[in-house]
Amino acid sequence: xxxxxxxxxxxxxxxxxxxxxxxxxxxxxxxxxxxxxxxxxxxxxxxxxxxxxxxxxxxxxxxxxxxxxxxxxxxxxxxxxxxxxxxxxxxxxxxxxxxxxxxxxxxxxxxxxxxxxxxxxxxxxxxxxxxxxxxxxxxxxxxxxxxxxxxxxxxxxxxxxxxxxxxxxxxxxxxxxxxxxxx
Amino acid sequence: xxxxxxxxxxxxxxxxxxxxxxxxxxxxxxxxxxxxxxxxxxxxxxxxxxxxxxxxxxxxxxxxxxxxxxxxxxxxxxxxxxxxxxxxxxxxxxxxxxxxxxxxxxxxxxxxxxxxxxxxxxxxxxxxxxxxxxxxxxxxxxxxxxxxxxxxxxxxxxxxxxxxxxxxxxxxxxxxxxxxxxxxxxxxxxxxxxxxxxxxxxxxxxxxxxxxxxxxxxxxxxxxxxxxxxxxxxxxxxxxxxxxxxxxxxxxxxxxxxxxxxxxxxxxxxxxxxxxxxxxxxxxxxxxxxxxxxxxxxxxxxxxxxxxxxxxxxxxxxxxxxxxxxxxxxxxxxxxxxxxxxxxxxxxxxxxxxxxxxxxxxxxxxxxxxxxxxxxxxxxxxxxxxxxxxxxxxxxxxxxxxxxxxxxxx
Numbered sequence: 001x002x003x004x005x006x007x008x009x010x011x012x013x014x015x016x017x018x019x020x021x022x023x024x025x026x027x028x029x030x031x032x033x034x035x036x037x038x039x040x041x042x043x044x045x046x047x048x049x050x051x052x053x054x055x056x057x058x059x060x061x062x063x064x065x066x067x068x069x070x071x072x073x074x075x076x077x078x079x080x081x082x083x084x085x086x087x088x089x090x091x092x093x094x095x096x097x098x099x100x101x102x103x104x105x106x107x108x109x110x111x112x113x114x115x116x117x118x119x120x121x122x123x124x125x126x127x128x129x130x131x132x133x134x135x136x137x138x139x140x141x142x143x144x145x146x147x148x149x150x151x152x153x154x155x156x157x158x159x160x161x162x163x164x165x166x167x168x169x170x171x172x173x174x175x176x177x178x179x180x181x182x183x
Numbered sequence: 184x185x186x187x188x189x190x191x192x193x194x195x196x197x198x199x200x201x202x203x204x205x206x207x208x209x210x211x212x213x214x215x216x217x218x219x220x221x222x223x224x225x226x227x228x229x230x231x232x233x234x235x236x237x238x239x240x241x242x243x244x245x246x247x248x249x250x251x252x253x254x255x256x257x258x259x260x261x262x263x264x265x266x267x268x269x270x271x272x273x274x275x276x277x278x279x280x281x282x283x284x285x286x287x288x289x290x291x292x293x294x295x296x297x298x299x300x301x302x303x304x305x306x307x308x309x310x311x312x313x314x315x316x317x318x319x320x321x322x323x324x325x326x327x328x329x330x331x332x333x334x335x336x337x338x339x340x341x342x343x344x345x346x347x348x349x350x351x352x353x354x355x356x357x358x359x360x361x362x363x364x365x366x367x368x369x370x371x372x373x374x375x376x377x378x379x380x381x382x383x384x385x386x387x388x389x390x391x392x393x394x395x396x397x398x399x400x401x402x403x404x405x406x407x408x409x410x411x412x413x414x415x416x417x418x419x420x421x422x423x424x425x426x427x428x429x430x431x432x433x434x435x436x437x438x439x440x441x442x443x444x445x446x447x448x449x450x451x452x453x454x455x456x457x458x459x460x461x462x463x464x465x466x467x468x469x470x471x472x473x474x475x476x477x478x479x480x481x482x483x484x485x486x487x488x489x490x491x492x493x494x495x496x497x498x499x500x501x502x503x504x505x506x507x508x509x510x511x512x513x514x515x516x517x518x519x520x521x522x523x524x525x526x527x528x529x530x531x532x533x534x535x536x537x538x539x540x541x542x543x544x545x546x547x548x549x550x551x552x553x554x555x556x557x558x559x560x561x562x563x564x565x566x567x568x569x570x571x572x573x574x575x576x577x578x579x580x581x582x583x584x585x586x587x588x589x590x591x592x593x
Contacts, residue, residue, distance in 0.1 A: 015257075022246045030241040044241065048249050055253055119232055137198070138233040144198065163194040170222075170229050 002067050010058050018058060022051050028068070028140065029075045035135045036079040038124040046082055050075040069150040072140060076132050076150060083128050122172040129153075130165035137162055184212045186219050193223050197230040485529075489538035494520075494559055496532055496541045501525045503532070503543060505557055520560070526553060 002024055009017035029050050034043040053074050061070050123131055129151070136142040136150060148158045192209045195201050201209065213220045487496040488508075495506040495517065502524055508517040525545055530552065532543035541557045 019246060019250075019253075023244075026245045027238075027240060030245060031239050034239045035236070040242070044245070047241065047245050051245055052249055052252060052256070055249075056256060116232070116235070116237060119229075119236065134233065138230075139236060144200065159194070162198070163191060166194060166197070166226060166229065169233075170225055173229060174225065 004063075004067075007058075007061070007063075007067055011061065018055060021058075022054060025054070025068075025071050026051060029071065031139050032072060032075050032135055033079050035120075035123065035139050036076065036128075036132055037082060038120065042082060046075065046078045050078050053078070065149060066146065068140070069142070069146050072136060072142070073150045073152070076136070080128050080132065118173055118176050119169070122169045122176075125172065126165055126168060130161050130168065133158060133161040134165045134169070184208060186212075186216060189213065189216070189219050190222065193219075193226055197226060487532050487534060487541065489534045489541070489559075490536060491538040494534075494538060494541070496534070496543070496557070498525075498529055498532075503541075503557070505541065505559075521557075523555070523557060 002021060006017050006021050006024075010021045026047065030043060030047040033046040033050070034040065037043050037046060050071075054071060057074075061067065123134055126134065132151065133147055136147045140146075142150065144155055144158050144162075147153070147162070148155045151158070153161070189209055189212045192201060192205060196206060196209060213223050485498045489495065493508055495508055497504045497506065499522075502522040504522045505520040506517040507520050527545040527547035530544040530546050532541060534541050539559050541559075542554060543557075544552050544554050546552050
């Protein structure tokens with residue numbers, strides 16, 4: 001996705017190349033942040049922070065890693081930090097899930113047909129690492145290995161996170177559907 | 184093949200992680216197992232939908248939005264070596280300079296606050312000390328003693344002669360500083376040329392100035408005397424050439440600005456800046472205490488001797504003080520006849536040719552000018568026409584020049 005020559009020029013101190021590089025990655029950075037944080041303002045903040053970090057740390061990037069996974073590592077770290085700061089992870093799965101489901105059932109009639117919105121909401125209720133894995137897999141189209149590189153996790157852990165995340169999404173969406181049918 | 188195992192393969196299938204053979208095996212199981220087939224359908228649908236999640240774009244260019252921060256970072260990186268030597272003047276990029284400016288300004292504000300507070304304390308102390316013996320009689324006695332064996336008549340005419348051209352010079356040559364002096368003596372925040380110096384001065388200092396003005400215009404006569412008698416006495420003792428001291432005060436007014444700048448740049452020498460403070464304080468509110476303590480910086484107060492030399496009008500804070508100067512005695516021996524509270528800002532003052540009336544003009548807050556006339560008590564009036572040409576010249580020139588200066592300052 002990003003030309004290697006551009007990265008090298010940026011690393012060599014070519015400021016224009018570095019800015020061009022940032023422009024090429026900003027969409028990817030924002031997409032990840034948006035789907036992990038599920039909030040435009042937080043996503044903007046996180047993406048800007050990530051781009052600034054790329055700008056200042058470009059010298060520490062080593063070519064043995066993929067540039068895109070290096071960038072996504074930066075943005076997911078920032079997002080997870082933000083996520084932890086704003087949302088206590090423990091309570092999310094137990095409390096909010098129930099609450100959200102009820103709310104969702106109430107709104108079901110109006111919301112029917114917005115499946116993408118359902119999926120987004122279901123993603124939003126995943127624990128942070130599951131969510132991150134889903135985002136990298138589906139929105140960045142990363143392979144297991146790339147996700148593992150990006151999150152610094154063992155391959156098996158990535159798989160299990162991803163499988164579990166998918167199963168959770170599956171169950172939740174199924175509940176939504178049932179709610180929709182019964183409602 | 185067990186269902187649990189197939190589940191995992193399903194996921195791997197969705198992630199394109201199954202080999203051709205594994206795929207075949209998995210499908211064979213799904214064909215025979217309705218529950219797994221249902222799960223597979225759902226998972227496949229979910230996965231397809233996840234892949235179809237809408238792309239999102241930032242509502243504005245994130246790179247553009249962070250460019251200013253990046254530029255700031257660039258400077259930060261380039262300056263990193265110089266950070267330890269923060270006084271290094273070699274690197275002067277804009278942002279850093281501004282932050283440095285702020286820093287040193289903060290430091291100098293602190294310093295100046297301290298100086299201002301100290302100055303205020305000194306003034307207060309002096310006022311307290313001075314009050315008891317500054318009753319007119321006591322003061323005159325003291326001044327007389329200080330004047331000592333000086334030839335009184337000579338001194339008298341000399342100081343009168345010197346004072347008159349001085350006043351003229353103050354108004355003609357350096358109308359700016361002259362009128363500034365007058366305006367700022369009101370201790371009101373006038374937006375005049377000296378506003379910059381005043382603004383950069385501290386609240387503490389202004390408090391001091393205010394309190395000085397308050398003391399000068401206070402209802403207690405002793406205080407008034409302290410504010411009016413002392414400087415005149417000191418002046419004739421310490422600075423016989425009144426013209427010089429007047430000029431010195433004008434210079435000081437002009438110097439006040441660079442001095443304050445130098446404080447901002449390097450608040451190093453406390454005594455120096457204290458002197459600067461005192462100088463600027465003197466110009467903001469002519470304060471007897473400071474003048475008494477710092478004879479080197481004594482500036483004469485604006486004074487208008489009557490043409491016959493028997494009276495003098497002096498501006499002290501928000502008061503015009505009228506003095507009677509007995510013939511043949513040193514100027515120190517004069518007595519205050521009355522003090523007239525000033526309304527508004529001083530513009531000009533002039534004696535009538537026969538020394539019987541002093542007319543002065545002030546600008547009120549609403550912008551209009553008020554003219555007031557003080558008439559010398561008839562009994563005390565002993566019209567001896569000894570008007571020196573210089574004095575009358577100053578009397579004539581001042582009303583012409585000063586209003587101009589006043590308006591140009593507005």
